[in-house]
Amino acid sequence: MCTASWNIDKEGLRLFFNRDEQRTRSAAVPPRFFESEGVRYVAPIDPDGGGTWISVNEFGQVAYLLNNYSKTTEGERFKSRGELPIKLAACSQRSEALGIICSLKLTDYRPFFLGLANRESLEIFGWDGCNLESIHPDLPVITTSSFRSDEVQKYRKDRYRYWMGSAGGNSTEKQRRFHFETSDSDSAFGPMMYRPDARTQSVTWLDVSSESVVLSYQEILEEKSKLEEPIVLNCKIRKESLAR
Incomplete structure (x- = not known):
């Protein structure tokens, strides 16, 4: 029950992510700094599962996760899918992240979509419980829903087309309006x-640019939304190393 959209241009990567969750789930811990294998990264935390749905590190490498509701798997116990963006948080290059993903016992996790991105490229993988494959959306947006899945996905993609094709405003503002639309x-x-x-x-x-990563986070509350102060990381990576 989430929606992500992205744009990559000469300025770098801009990615928005709406996290949808059950009302019974605990409120998330807002994004903060962590360190893994000497690499600083930022992530919000789900206190129930202990993982996250999105992480970005000082090398400008992003990992984000959506549940794959179109696939179901049988099993008594599964690991939290929220472990995955954290497992990838120390990677300085995309090739490292791919190596980690391929080394995991994916049958320990329920189906998911996993995006890997930096300021020059983005790739999405889908795990259906049996196979891991590269996903190629027809639009720079991916959305999932456990409720009337096909209808909801079509509606949101149509709204994305509407906003990004509308006149006036820059692409960032149009993307923001799409994610905040009811x-x-x-x-x-x-x-x-x-x-x-x-x-x-x-x-x-x-x-995500060549100089820095700026992460902004807005908690959506029933009575009033809370906007956290943006978190800035200075990037360490060189342009020629990004896509490896």
Whole structure:
């Protein structure tokens, strides 16, 4: 029940992520600094599972996670999918992240979509419980929903087309408007969604350039949204090393 969209141009990567969750789930811990194998990274934390849905490190490497509701798997115990972005947080290059993913016992996890990005490239992988494959969306947006999945995905993609094709405003502002849009006809359909059992809990957006990573985070509360101060990391990576 999440939505991510992205844009890569000469300025770098801009990525937005709406995290949708059950209302019974604990409130997330806002993004903060961590360190893994000597590498600094930033991530919000899900206190129930101990993992995260998005991480970015000082090398400008991003990992983000969505549940794959179109696939189901049988099993008594699974590891938290939120472990995955944290496992990848120390990677200085995309090739390192790919190596880690391929080394994991993926049958320990329920189906997921995992995005790997930096300021020059983005790739999405889908795990269906049996196979891991590269995903190629027809638009720079991926969205999932456990409720009327096909209809919700079509609605959100249509709204993405509407906003990005609309006149006026720059692409960043259009992308932001898309992620904060609610549906007038059915509140479960909008990128900013509300259902009796679940709702959008937060919006995270990243700007990754050759000089820095800026992570902004807005917690979506029932009564009033809370905007955290942006977190800035100075990038260590050189341009020629990014895509490796």
